[in-house]
Amino acid sequence: MNPVRFLRDLVSALHGGSDPRHLAAGFALGATLGLVPKGNLLAVLLILLFFFFRVNKGMALAAAAIFTPLGYALDGVAHALGLALLKAGALKGLWTALYDLPVVPLTRFNNSVVLGNLVLGLALYYPLYLLALRLVALYQATLAPKVESLALVKAVKGAYWYRTYQEWTS
Amino acid sequence: MSWLKKGPVFALLGGALVCWALVFFLFDPLLKRALIAGGQAAAGAKVEIASLKTKWLKGSLELRGLAVADREAPMTNLVEFSRAAFRLDMSAAVRGAGVVREAAIEGVRLGTPRKSSGALRNPPPPSKLETAVRAKISPAATKAVEVKANAAGEVDAAKLQGLAKYEEAKAKAKEIEERWKGKAAEAKAIEADAKRIADELKALGGGGSGPADVLKKAQAAAKAQQDIKALLARVEAQKKDAQKDLAEAQALLREAEELRKKDLNGLLAAAGLPTLDSQDLARRLLGAQTASRLATALKWTRWAREQAAAKKAANPPPPPRRSGVDISFPRKHAYPSLLLEGAKLTGTLDGVMGGSLDLAGLLTGVTSDPKLYGKPASLELGGKSAAGPAARLAARLDQQLDPVGVTLDFAGSGFSLAGATLGDGEIGGALKDGRAAVRGRLSSRGEEWTGEVVVDASGVVLEPKVALTGLAGTMVADALKSLTGFSVKIGISGTEDDLKLSFSSNAGDAVAAAMKKALAGQVEAQKKALEAKLAALYGDKTKDAESAVGGLAGKLLGPLDAQKAALDRQLKDALGAGAQPLRLDRLFKR
Numbered sequence: 001m002n003p004v005r006f007l008r009d010l011v012s013a014l015h016g017g018s019d020p021r022h023l024a025a026g027f028a029l030g031a032t033l034g035l036v037p038k039g040n041l042l043a044v045l046l047i048l049l050f051f052f053f054r055v056n057k058g059m060a061l062a063a064a065a066i067f068t069p070l071g072y073a074l075d076g077v078a079h080a081l082g083l084a085l086l087k088a089g090a091l092k093g094l095w096t097a098l099y100d101l102p103v104v105p106l107t108r109f110n111n112s113v114v115l116g117n118l119v120l121g122l123a124l125y126y127p128l129y130l131l132a133l134r135l136v137a138l139y140q141a142t143l144a145p146k147v148e149s150l151a152l153v154k155a156v157k158g159a160y161w162y163r164t165y166q167e168w169t170s
Numbered sequence: 171m172s173w174l175k176k177g178p179v180f181a182l183l184g185g186a187l188v189c190w191a192l193v194f195f196l197f198d199p200l201l202k203r204a205l206i207a208g209g210q211a212a213a214g215a216k217v218e219i220a221s222l223k224t225k226w227l228k229g230s231l232e233l234r235g236l237a238v239a240d241r242e243a244p245m246t247n248l249v250e251f252s253r254a255a256f257r258l259d260m261s262a263a264v265r266g267a268g269v270v271r272e273a274a275i276e277g278v279r280l281g282t283p284r285k286s287s288g289a290l291r292n293p294p295p296p297s298k299l300e301t302a303v304r305a306k307i308s309p310a311a312t313k314a315v316e317v318k319a320n321a322a323g324e325v326d327a328a329k330l331q332g333l334a335k336y337e338e339a340k341a342k343a344k345e346i347e348e349r350w351k352g353k354a355a356e357a358k359a360i361e362a363d364a365k366r367i368a369d370e371l372k373a374l375g376g377g378g379s380g381p382a383d384v385l386k387k388a389q390a391a392a393k394a395q396q397d398i399k400a401l402l403a404r405v406e407a408q409k410k411d412a413q414k415d416l417a418e419a420q421a422l423l424r425e426a427e428e429l430r431k432k433d434l435n436g437l438l439a440a441a442g443l444p445t446l447d448s449q450d451l452a453r454r455l456l457g458a459q460t461a462s463r464l465a466t467a468l469k470w471t472r473w474a475r476e477q478a479a480a481k482k483a484a485n486p487p488p489p490p491r492r493s494g495v496d497i498s499f500p501r502k503h504a505y506p507s508l509l510l511e512g513a514k515l516t517g518t519l520d521g522v523m524g525g526s527l528d529l530a531g532l533l534t535g536v537t538s539d540p541k542l543y544g545k546p547a548s549l550e551l552g553g554k555s556a557a558g559p560a561a562r563l564a565a566r567l568d569q570q571l572d573p574v575g576v577t578l579d580f581a582g583s584g585f586s587l588a589g590a591t592l593g594d595g596e597i598g599g600a601l602k603d604g605r606a607a608v609r610g611r612l613s614s615r616g617e618e619w620t621g622e623v624v625v626d627a628s629g630v631v632l633e634p635k636v637a638l639t640g641l642a643g644t645m646v647a648d649a650l651k652s653l654t655g656f657s658v659k660i661g662i663s664g665t666e667d668d669l670k671l672s673f674s675s676n677a678g679d680a681v682a683a684a685m686k687k688a689l690a691g692q693v694e695a696q697k698k699a700l701e702a703k704l705a706a707l708y709g710d711k712t713k714d715a716e717s718a719v720g721g722l723a724g725k726l727l728g729p730l731d732a733q734k735a736a737l738d739r740q741l742k743d744a745l746g747a748g749a750q751p752l753r754l755d756r757l758f759k760r
Contacts, residue, residue: 037494051178079494086497099499102261113494 010058014136015144023056024132030060031128032121034067035074040108042118059132071117078116085115198222205233212473213248215239216288229258239288240281242462247284251517252277262505269505273513278529280519297472300465327707332430336708336715339422343718346415350726356408357729360401364737367397371744391744398741405734412726419719426715430708437700452678455593456658460673464623464660467578471614472666475576478540478547478569506539519553527553527561540569559584573616583607587627596637597681599650604630612662619669621662628655649680 013023033046050060071078085091098104108114147153156162202222209217220235233254240248253276262269327333371394515531531551537543547567554560561582568575587604610623634650636643656677664670 048182051181052174054175075494083495083497092499095497096499100501108496110497110499111494112497116494 007058010056010062013056013059014139015148016140018056020133020136020140022054023059023136024129025053026050026056026059027063027132028125028129029053029055030063031067032118032125033060034064035071035078035117035121037071037108037111037114037117040111040114041103041106042108042114045107074117074120075113078120079112080116081119082112082114082116085119086110086112193226198224209238210290211294213238213241214294215241215244215248215290229260229263231256231258237282237284237288239284240466241289241293242466244287244289245284247282247288248280248466250277250279250282251275256510256513259505268508270510270513273510273533275513275515276517278515278517278519297469300469330430330433330704330707332426332428332433333708333711335422335426335429336711339419339426340711340715340718342422343419343715343722346419346722347725349415350412353408356404357733360404360408360733363397363401364733364740367394367401367744368740370394371740394744395741398737398744402734402737402741405730405737409727409730409734412730416719416722416726419722423715423719426712430704430712434697434700434704437704452658452673452675455598455677455681456656456675460625460658460660464662467612468614468619468662471576471578471612474547474565474567475574475614478567478574506537506542508536508538509543510534510536515551526557527555527559529553531563535567535569537569540574544570546570555584557584557586559586561585568615575615576613578610578612578621580611581607581609587630592632592677593635597646597650599632599634599636602631602633604628604632604655617665617667619662619664619666623658623660623662625658626655627657630654630656646681649683653677653680 009018010023012018013020029046029049033043036043036046049055050057086095095110099110109118199222201224202219205222206217206219216239218235218237218239219233221233223232223234224230235252236254237247237250240246253274255274256270257272259269259271370390511534513533513536515529515533517529519527519529529551530553531549533547533549535543535545535547537547540547547569549563549565551563552561559582562580564579566577568577583605585606585608587601587606590601592598592601604627607626607628608623610621612621612623613619630653632650632653634647636647636650656675658673658675658677661672662669
């Protein structure tokens with residue numbers, strides 16, 4: 001859980017060091033985590049997914065950091081969506097069964113904001129994945145060479161500490 | 171499986187293994203420590219658990235060798251049991267609730283001796299309830315059972331309060347007398363004024379008899395009357411002051427007399443002359459034991475009530491998070507976080523009043539959430555033995571009510587009294603035989619207590635242990651020896667702040683009668699000797715003080731009374747002079 005390493009992996013991946021799909025999946029998963037309120041079993045499960053799947057953790061953390069405040073802003077929408085789902089007559093049997101199961105209530109799925117944000121995150125997962133994939137491709141095609149040629153980037157890459165760090169972590 | 175990373179999966183499994191190892195090695199010791207700490211806080215004495223074993227998959231908890239020391243008697247255990255086993259409902263446990271479906275407590279024993287003291291280093295102070303019970307039932311800490319032969323010879327005059335007070339009364343009488351001597355000028359002035367008025371009244375008799383003269387005389391008589399009345403008021407004021415001073419001196423004298431009696435009583439007590447009151451003696455024989463047991467019963471009753479009340483109060487609703495709404499769905503099984511649904515109690519109760527009882531009982535409904543559970547907790551316990559003793563205890567904790575109530579009904583009979591002790595080190599003894607029957611009911615609802623406990627003992631054989639010497643010792647020992655039965659009745663009512671306890675017993679009657687018979691002569695002789703000694707010490711001082719205070723009345727009030735009588739006569743004369751019939755024929759000449 002070294003955040004510097006996550007950042008280095010993110011930069012490296014953006015500059016062709018990794019599969020763009022891993023970056024896109026990390027972005028979409030991180031967005032879902034960012035939207036869901038923390039402090040419940042659901043958030044813990046989402047974090048565990050970072051480690052089990054081949055997603056770019058740097059990108060996932062960055063997306064989570066961006067989407068957490070966005071989650072607060074979307075609470076009104078998420079609450080309305082979650083409440084509608086929790087009160088839907090057709091789903092009552094499902095919720096009741098889940099509520100009576102061991103461990104499952106610890107996910108707080110019965111909270112309108114938690115369920116609403118989870119549904120929003122899942123609904124946005126694939127569009128965000130596709131969006132991130134295109135943005136990564138666009139970045140790699142247009143912006144990455146320009147960033148590589150920046151004097152600051154060259155200076156950092158040429159620095160002794162940077163080379164030592166690269167050798168040490170590789 | 172290129173999308174799944176094996177490393178983190180193994181790391182998670184490793185972490186789980188470490189967690190399991192920590193629980194396996196540390197959970198039981200930590201739980202044991204927590205139970206000991208909680209038990210000690212509740213009992214106010216040491217709690218020991220020999221071993222504790224949990225089995226997570228089976229959901230079982232087993233305690234062995236649990237002993238709770240008696241706070242009042244640290245070298246004995248209040249309760250001890252060899253094994254307690256609990257079986258948790260695992261389906262409730264994974265939902266975060268500790269539901270005990272079955273429990274068994276075996277080998278329960280009461281009052282077993284300990285090898286080491288069970289007192290805590292810093293025991294909690296006794297509660298108000300315990301203090302109140304002890305104060306109202308326990309006997310006073312007197313050690314007066316030995317009649318000293320030389321009691322009268324030990325009187326110290328300097329310590330006699332009455333003697334000092336007599337001195338004070340005498341001094342006060344002298345001071346008042348001196349002060350009144352200084353007031354002689356006022357008495358003389360009144361006397362002079364009275365003489366002047368008398369002369370004026372005499373003068374009224376002469377003179378003319380014309381209307382003007384008559385009018386003048388009437389005016390003069392009226393003035394004389396006013397003057398006499400003013401003088402009378404002055405005399406009355408003087409008399410009032412004198413009476414106040416006199417009352418002060420007489421109060422001192424009365425106080426001195428009271429103190430003299432107190433001095434005598436104090437000397438009697440210091441001489442070791444014992445109380446002959448039967449209820450005092452009954453308390454002496456049975457009070458300490460009764461108070462100790464009753465205090466323990468009340469303490470645990472209150473503890474149960476307070477625990478239930480605290481649990482009811484400690485269930486605030488969970489705060490909303492990120493403005494969401496929690497929707498609850500009906501559950502097939504809604505459990506409190508802790509529920510002891512039923513615990514079978516089995517075992518042998520050894521050493522209870524000299525016998526062994528085969529116990530069987532059921533404890534139900536102990537819960538952390540009485541509101542959700544909605545039913546009272548109860549304990550039904552019965553015990554019997556082939557030798558005769560039988561006991562029944564029914565306790566009910568109305569935890570679902572507000573305020574919480576506790577009711578305790580108990581009855582037992584055939585308990586052997588052999589081996590028990592009565593009384594203190596001075597009057598008492600060891601019971602060699604006898605059977606006791608106990609019945610009672612204790613109830614507490616909120617702060618209100620009610621209850622009655624009755625103990626009947628029969629077939630008592632007592633081996634007396636009496637510190638009295640001589641004939642008294644023999645007679646009291648004989649009286650105790652002849653005691654074949656007694657009964658004790660304790661009534662409880664009121665609130666904890668104003669607990670009313672009544673204690674009555676016939677146990678002291680025989681002892682009191684024996685003591686009266688044996689000691690009356692000695693007490694009287696000692697009393698007479700002390701009274702004679704006191705009379706000699708007080709002797710002249712009492713007489714001096716009494717005559718000084720008694721003489722004051724004559725010295726102060728005598729002259730004032732005489733003065734008042736003279737003025738009253740003068741006033742009468744003046745009224746006579748003023749009331750002479752007017753001769754209208756002289757007033758209005760034709």
